[in-house]
Amino acid sequence: xxxxxxxxxxxxxxxxxxxxxxxxxxxxxxxxxxxxxxxxxxxxxxxxxxxxxxxxxxxxxxxxxxxxxxxxxxxxxxxxxxxxxxxxxxxxxxxxxxxxxxxxxxxxxxxxxxxxxxxxxxxxxxxxxxxxxxxxxxxxxxxxxxxxxxxxxxxxxxxxxxxxxxxxxxxxxxxxxxxxxxxxxxxxxxxxxxxxxxxx
Amino acid sequence: xxxxxxxxxxxxxxxxxxxxxxxxxxxxxxxxxxxxxxxxxxxxxxxxxxxxxxxxxxxxxxxxxxxxxxxxxxxxxxxxxxxxxxxxxxxxxxxxxxxxxxxxxxxxxxxxxxxxxxxxxxxxxxxxxxxxxxxxxxxxxxxxxxxxxxxxxxxxxxxxxxxxxxxxxxxxxxxxxxxxxxxx
Numbered sequence: 001x002x003x004x005x006x007x008x009x010x011x012x013x014x015x016x017x018x019x020x021x022x023x024x025x026x027x028x029x030x031x032x033x034x035x036x037x038x039x040x041x042x043x044x045x046x047x048x049x050x051x052x053x054x055x056x057x058x059x060x061x062x063x064x065x066x067x068x069x070x071x072x073x074x075x076x077x078x079x080x081x082x083x084x085x086x087x088x089x090x091x092x093x094x095x096x097x098x099x100x101x102x103x104x105x106x107x108x109x110x111x112x113x114x115x116x117x118x119x120x121x122x123x124x125x126x127x128x129x130x131x132x133x134x135x136x137x138x139x140x141x142x143x144x145x146x147x148x149x150x151x152x153x154x155x156x157x158x159x160x161x162x163x164x165x166x167x168x169x170x171x172x173x174x175x176x177x178x179x180x181x182x183x184x185x186x187x188x189x190x191x192x193x194x195x196x197x198x199x200x
Numbered sequence: 201x202x203x204x205x206x207x208x209x210x211x212x213x214x215x216x217x218x219x220x221x222x223x224x225x226x227x228x229x230x231x232x233x234x235x236x237x238x239x240x241x242x243x244x245x246x247x248x249x250x251x252x253x254x255x256x257x258x259x260x261x262x263x264x265x266x267x268x269x270x271x272x273x274x275x276x277x278x279x280x281x282x283x284x285x286x287x288x289x290x291x292x293x294x295x296x297x298x299x300x301x302x303x304x305x306x307x308x309x310x311x312x313x314x315x316x317x318x319x320x321x322x323x324x325x326x327x328x329x330x331x332x333x334x335x336x337x338x339x340x341x342x343x344x345x346x347x348x349x350x351x352x353x354x355x356x357x358x359x360x361x362x363x364x365x366x367x368x369x370x371x372x373x374x375x376x377x378x379x380x381x382x383x384x
Contacts, residue, residue, distance in 0.1 A: 004267040004277045024278065067275040068284045074350075075285060075340040091341050095283060103279030106267045114266035134201065138210045138259055143268070145214030150221065173364065174371035177215075177247070181376045184211045188204035196203055 003111035012054040012108045017117040020105045031097050037086055040093035047100045054108050064103035065096060072096060115139045137196070141187075145180075152179055205252055208378065212248060212256035213263060216240025216293075217270035237272050238328065238358055241293045242320040242365030245300030247372050249379045254298030261294060288335020289328055296327040304369070308379050316366035324365075325358050 007013075012020075031043050051061055072095050079088040106114075115136070123132040156172045156179070165171070219236040240260070245253040260270075261281065269276035271290070281290060303319045304311065329351060336347035372378075 002269070004269050028282070064277075064279055067271075067273065067280050071285045075342070078346070078350075079341065087341070095285060095339055098283035099279040101279075102282050103277050106265075106277030106279065109267065111267045115262070118262050118266065129201075131201075134203075134206050137203075138206050138213070138255075139262065139266075141207060141210035142213040142217070142259055142263060145211055146217050146221075146270070149214055149218040153218070173243075173368045174375075177243070177368055177372050178375045180211060180215075181208075181372070181378070184207045185204065188202075188207040191207070192203045 004106050005110045006056060006060070006107050007110075008055040008108075010053065010055045010108070012050065012104070015108075017105075017109045017113050018121075020109060021117070024102055024105050027101055028098055031094065031101065034094070037090040037093060040090050040097065044093050044097045044100070047097050047104070050104055051100075054104065056104075056107060060107060061100060064100055064107070068095065068099050133196075137191075148183075149176075149180060152176060208248055209252050209256045209259055212240065212244040212253065213259040215243060216257065216260045217263060217268070220270045220272045221274075236361065238293075238324075239361045239365055241297045241328070242300055242324050242362060243368060245297040245324065246304045246316055246320060246365060246369035247378060248301060249305050250298050250301035252378075253301035254294045257294040257297040261290065264290070283339070285336050285339040286332065287339070289332035291335070292328045292331035295331065296324050299327050300324045305379055308373075311370065311373060313366050313370050316369045317362055320362035320365050320369075321359055324362060325355065328358075329355075 034040055034043055072092055076088040076092040079091055119132045119136045122130050122135040153176055156176050219240045222236055241257055244256040264271055264276045264281050265278055267277050300319055300323050303323050307315050333347045333351055337344050
């Protein structure tokens, strides 16, 4: 599994993740309430200029926009139809700016640094019974489980095909769930046997 | 929360992620490709129950936020999660899993495929759309009715997922139950 992070040496990469998230929250709110399409266009140029500053290739801007572009186009077309081209431009520019800004944080922050930040933030919820060690364990386990699950799915599919089953893959869901739940139970016993429960 | 619960939470976060990596299914009846990720929400709720199911989806959201490209189509990151017009649907996942789990616990002793389907179809789909549609309206500056009309094309696919989740939940309830049916 390859995370979206792109390694470069830039001022944006060196900022602590917490600062970037706080900055994103503030800048995001500001962009959201900017009036008029001229301001929105200015904000978009400013955000786009941050990509070269982070030493990211300009193609990353296109890549960051790809997942939302169809939806934005549909909304813009609809807005053009009901409220005119100016409203459509304002709304389209606003969404694109916000998506680029947030994607920049993801592209410049390593996955593990972000998870560490979340786990440290979870420490504030300690009075509620949250254990940051367990948050970290859950995240690490989930990342490790993904390839295991895909391998198990392929194994069960191969077994079903060998028996001549032609039904869709979703019918493997039941056996796959029980197989992985058993695996998870065994794994939990192993973690418990190493005394994880006593870490505070 | 015991270690076993942590492992189950991680497992269902991973299941939801893995569902996003499977190729989308296209059915001849429905114009929109069905992405299976919502299935993870329903499975987590109706197999793990309210708290563990909700936390599993919260962990999934955290993985996406941290930059793992596990949303359908290899998407991920804060841009898609927070500011895509469809962001509300994703952010609703933990709450939907919690509500589905809560109802599943209430009906645990009498849970059959029909009840499990109704819980997933009414509560699961209801919660996700109740949060997702205002999200579309907010980001696209649309009225709620316009946003709802645009989102309605996905409902048939989601109903199929509710059916699959119900079958799987009842299968697992029989073979490897994880919810204690103290209250019924």
